[in-house]
């Protein structure tokens with residue numbers, strides 16, 4: 001791995017060996033040894049962790065377990081009880097994992113650009129905000145053959161069936177954003193390109 005000096009005003013480069021190794025330190029939160037570097041131009045020190053997305057995290061050990069438990073439909077409160085960590089930590093980890101997944105998906109779609117998607121399918125699944133009277137629709141675009149998720153958009157929809165009247169009475173009029181959600185899905189870069197190709 002090549003590391004350039006993280007100071008934006010510094011114009012050092014690893015090509016001229018201006019960034020050199022400078023010892024290691026033991027990270028307390030996961031007992032890993034982290035390589036430190038020093039820039040010969042500006043004298044600033046940095047480490048492998050400087051460039052990582054998990055920078056400043058104090059509970060790296062639980063990241064993967066939280067991810068697995070969330071995928072396994074555990075609630076945030078039960079995760080905090082199970083792993084003996086604060087609820088707020090779990091809440092922050094959800095944000096972190098979401099951003100990490102978004103990045104992974106973007107990389108994945110970039111790779112997919114080279115291969116041809118032949119059959120695209122659209123479908124919706126219904127879920128809820130915190131009561132069935134506030135339903136949400138998740139529109140999905142998938143590659144039919146390989147079962148890849150190409151895009152997903154969440155939009156709020158009004159309650160339906162026997163809950164429609166009750167919901168309106170309790171929470172007021174709920175706008176239908178489904179069409180907007182579908183438009184957003186279609187306008188996503190990757191999907192737009194695919195539709196043009198068809």
Ligand SMILES: [Zn+2]
Nearest residue numbers: 005010039042
């Ligand atoms: Zn520097």
